[in-house]
Amino acid sequence: MSRYRFLRTPRWIAFHILVVVLIVVMINLALWQLRRLDERQSFNDQVRTRTAAPAQSYDTVIPPGTSVDGARPQEWRTVTATGTFDTGAQVLIRNRSLDGAPGFDVVTPLRRSDGTAVLVLRGWVPLATSSSTIPDVPVPPAGTVTVTGRVRPTQNPGALAARDPATGILNTLARIDIPRIQQQTPYPVAPAYVEMTSSTPAPAASLPALVPLPTLDDGPHLSYAVQWCIFSACAVIGWVLVVRKSAKARDQAAAQAAQAGAPPAEASAAGSERGGADDTGVVEQLGRDDRDAHLDVG
Numbered sequence: 001m002s003r004y005r006f007l008r009t010p011r012w013i014a015f016h017i018l019v020v021v022l023i024v025v026m027i028n029l030a031l032w033q034l035r036r037l038d039e040r041q042s043f044n045d046q047v048r049t050r051t052a053a054p055a056q057s058y059d060t061v062i063p064p065g066t067s068v069d070g071a072r073p074q075e076w077r078t079v080t081a082t083g084t085f086d087t088g089a090q091v092l093i094r095n096r097s098l099d100g101a102p103g104f105d106v107v108t109p110l111r112r113s114d115g116t117a118v119l120v121l122r123g124w125v126p127l128a129t130s131s132s133t134i135p136d137v138p139v140p141p142a143g144t145v146t147v148t149g150r151v152r153p154t155q156n157p158g159a160l161a162a163r164d165p166a167t168g169i170l171n172t173l174a175r176i177d178i179p180r181i182q183q184q185t186p187y188p189v190a191p192a193y194v195e196m197t198s199s200t201p202a203p204a205a206s207l208p209a210l211v212p213l214p215t216l217d218d219g220p221h222l223s224y225a226v227q228w229c230i231f232s233a234c235a236v237i238g239w240v241l242v243v244r245k246s247a248k249a250r251d252q253a254a255a256q257a258a259q260a261g262a263p264p265a266e267a268s269a270a271g272s273e274r275g276g277a278d279d280t281g282v283v284e285q286l287g288r289d290d291r292d293a294h295l296d297v298g
Contacts, residue, residue, distance in 0.1 A: 004243070015242075019239045022235050026231050027228070031225075036219075037218060040219055041218065047214070048216060050075075050076040051078060051213065056078070058190065061079050062074060062151065062191060067191055068179060069153075071154075076151065076152075078150060080146055080148050081112065082112065082147075083145065084111050084144060085109070086111050089184075089186075090108040090137070091107050091181060092107070092173075093173055093174070096124055103126040103127050105121055105208075105211065106123055106125055107120065107181070107193065109187075111187065116187065116188045117187055118194055119181065119190070119194070122140060123209045124209045124211055125207050138203070140199075141199065141201045145199050146200045148196070148197055149194040150195040151194060152194070154179065155177060157177075166180075169184045195211055197210060
């Protein structure tokens with residue numbers, strides 16, 4: 001293995017470390033994508049199971065007194081709620097899209113007989129076609145309405161997400177923030193909203209369009225994991241090819257040096273021997289000249 005002795009030099013050791021770090025990072029990215037895949041499959045199973053179950057009354061799934069965060073475990077369960085829509089407290093949620101078209105989600109409180117209200121996401125409407133920034137939203141059915149839909153928790157802002165003003169009456173919001181909507185609603189609001197799938201009586205207009213379920217597929221996670229594994233294999237193969245190419249280049253350089261003459265070490269030794277012989281000859285000649293000079297004087 002003497003031909004690979006160069007692999008122990010500092011420059012090559014740094015290269016080895018870099019390759020190992022890259023492989024470790026890429027393998028971990030592949031495992032992360034597999035974990036994401038498992039999470040997505042679990043999410044899909046939960047959504048399918050809960051949405052397929054028979055509808056229950058809202059108060060059965062979200063009992064009175066439940067906190068906003070306490071309602072999260074019940075997400076996607078199918079519920080029914082009965083009351084009258086209060087369009088005076090209706091709000092629009094900005095920057096929502098449906099089939100690639102921009103628009104608003106329409107959230108209207110459904111006032112119940114006990115004095116509380118459940119926020120109902122009635123659906124989506126497109127952007128206004130006039131100069132107004134607020135679209136005209138068709139009114140919901142009048143009188144008592146029974147809404148069936150999916151339980152959804154309040155939407156919290158992300159670290160970099162836009163935030164709504166903390167005070168004032170807002171006609172549009174960045175998200176369905178139940179505590180923020182409660183601030184401007186004159187009656188208690190339930191801790192989870194309902195994403196409507198149907199109502200009795202049914203809406204008279206085609207808008208707002210009902211919000212569909214999220215796409216329940218595996219997404220790109222498996223293909224991404226395979227790609228990271230391929231990249232890791234490429235790093236290993238690339239390392240082998242680079243090492244073999246460098247070793248071959250060094251072998252060729254050594255062969256060319258042998259064909260041109262003695263190796264540099266032997267040439268240096270021979271040069272040293274010749275230099276020593278020359279110096280001895282110079283010393284002997286100086287000695288003879290000195291003796292001749294003495295004889296001439298004598």
